[in-house]
Amino acid sequence: MxxxxxxxxxxxxxxxxxxxxxxxxxxxxxTPAAAPAAPAAVASKVTAIEDEVARTLAASLADPALRERLRTATAAAPAGTELTPLAAGLSGATARSLASATTRADREVAAAKGLGADLGPLLRVQLADPSMRAALDAGAAPLVATAGTDEHAHTVRAYDTAGRVRGLDAATLPTRPVYLVDIDTxxxxxxxxxxxxxxxxxxxxxxxxxxxxxxxxxxxxxxxxxxxxxxxxxxxxxxxxxxxxxxxxxxxxxxxxxxxxxxxxxxxxxxxxxxxxxxxxxxxxxxxxxxxxxxxxxxxxxxxxxxxxxxxxxxxxxxxxxxxxxxxxxxxxxxxxxxxxxxxxxxxxxxxxxxxxxxxxxxxxxxxxxxxxxxxxxxxxxxxxxxxxx
Structure with a gap:
């Protein structure tokens, strides 16, 4: 509509x-009483948090071990796998950076939605479409984007492993594998x-x-x-x-x-x-x-x-x-x-x-x-x- x-x-x-x-x-x-002003930037704040996590995750996928773990996890849980535990058990600065970023982002998303900080992981990642699985399994380098809330958007902002921004057509399913970062609603x-x-x-x-x-x-x-x-x-x-x-x-x-x-x-x-x-x-x-x-x-x-x-x-x-x-x-x-x-x-x-x-x-x-x-x-x-x- x-x-x-x-x-x-x-x-x-x-x-x-x-x-x-x-x-x-x-x-x-x-005559309605004046309602408390809702934070006007709530939607944009949640989107900004997800976008930052998407950028961090994309850069982290330069690590072969993390990339393989994500591929396996999303195959086992097509509806989405939690991001925060993803880097657990992996060594190296990349894994630690991702774990720190997602833990902080989970708290910020909970606060933006008016929820308590004790919910545990809220952010998750999934493959944008099952048809992308074959290319991903064949070794194609994935992009990472957010499951945006604006269904009228013409382009989707995605990141590659070098941190570069890639604009994707919102109306056409990409041929390149795309991971989506969103919230466990x-x-x-x-x-x-x-x-x-x-x-x-x-x-x-x-x-x-x-x-x-x-x-x-x-x-x-x-x-x-x-x-x-x-x-x-x-x-x-x-x-x-x-x-x-x-x-x-x-x-x-x-x-x-x-x-x-x-x-x-x-x-x-x-x-x-x-x-x-x-x-x-x-x-x-x-x-x-x-x-x-x-x-x-x-x-x-x-x-x-x-x-x-x-x-x-x-x-x-x-x-x-x-x-x-x-x-x-x-x-x-x-x-x-x-x-x-x-x-x-x-x-x-x-x-x-x-x-x-x-x-x-x-x-x-x-x-x-x-x-x-x-x-x-x-x-x-x-x-x-x-x-x-x-």
Whole structure:
């Protein structure tokens, strides 16, 4: 999707009025409080860190032992091998320099994403395409680039073993082997979702721990039979539609922010990891519970689908979302919260790599079948699902 179309979609979404559904009257959208300014340079900082590591790794591959170790490691782990342990056990200044650079870079990436320094290695390396394996095994000298976040880039910056910069065509798969340095987004996503939930809970808009589901009766049971459990909404299939990603883009990992009002009348946001949702144009069948309705006061909730493609700062996201949602009070009827969540996103998240992917308004407990997203960039099929207590 072009940037102009994306911006038009955002304008259309944020212009929708907040309605008090069932109340028969419009409720004025609250004036958002000023969200803490997210570091504008987060994306560029992460990219700069990766680029420096790519340059260091490329120079290190002049060492035959390290070059062979990387070739073997990426063959055994096509999805990516951790960089920091790569030089472990090898002697020489080259290996020590690489180990030092990647250890420092892991800490800097974690800080840029708002995560703790105890996550361990975050940076990894993989071969850009399996078709390059034959040339690599035959002894072709590889280049090293980063799995950049800008899918609209025309050229990709790569380095050779002499430290020279090589510009690669972003639209054409190189014939020369290329290693890509990127982030282990699965590890970052798991840590980020945990941080996001903790930070939202600390600000009073999410539970500090999972809320115990309330006991209720399943509608299909006889009136005299009371079954302990709760109703959920289950995703049976989901797809994100977008342009085909270029060769230098790694797989994305996504998560959802489910928002509504809790039983106490306070705004509630639940973050739901969706790490399987990696590629555009692919239908996934997760059978995943998206909403636990016992945690919500009304029969409606909103969903915002987001993407961690490497640069997401989870701490900044939690601070920004909380600052806006805390200004919204329960009016005695359901109020859509998608607009407020979108308004909280830092401006940088609307450019190049759109961390915001899709949104669904007024998801109901009884919703079933295919639901198209408001942006027209994705759909999901859902069904009510009764979770019985053991």
């Amino acid at each position: 072009s940037q102009s179309r994306l911006r038009r979609a955002v304008v259309a979404l944020t212009a929708l009025p907040l309605l008090a559904l069932g109340a028969g009257q419009a409720v004025a959208a609250p 699965a590890k970052a996503l798991t840590a980020g979702i945990d941080l996001l939930q903790r930070e939202l809970a600390a600000r009073g808009i999410a539970p500090a721990a999972a809320t115990a589901p309330t006991a209720s009766a399943a509608p299909t049971a006889p009136a005299a039979v009371q079954a302990a459990g709760w109703w959920g909404t289950k995703i049976t299939s989901v797809e994100v539609n977008d342009d085909e990603e270029p060769w230098f883009k790694g797989a994305a990992e996504m998560f959802s922010l489910v928002s509504g009002f809790g039983p106490d009348g306070k705004v509630r946001v639940d973050s739901v990891a969706m790490p399987y949702l990696q590629y555009d144009g692919t239908v996934y069948y997760p059978n995943q519970i998206l909403v636990n309705w016992s945690n919500y006061k009304y029969n409606l909730a909103d969903v915002v689908l987001m993407e961690d493609d490497g640069d997401t700062n989870y701490l900044a996201l939690a601070q920004a979302v909380a600052a806006v949602l805390l200004t919204i009070a329960d009016q005695g009827a359901y109020i859509p919260l998608v607009n407020a969540v979108l308004a909280a996103l830092p401006t940088s998240w609307w450019t190049d790599d759109p961390d915001y992917v899709e949104s669904w308004y007024t998801l109901a407990r009884t919703s079933t079948g295919r639901l198209n997203g408001a942006r027209g960039n994705g759909w999901m099929t859902v069904e009510p699902y009764w979770v019985s207590q053991l």
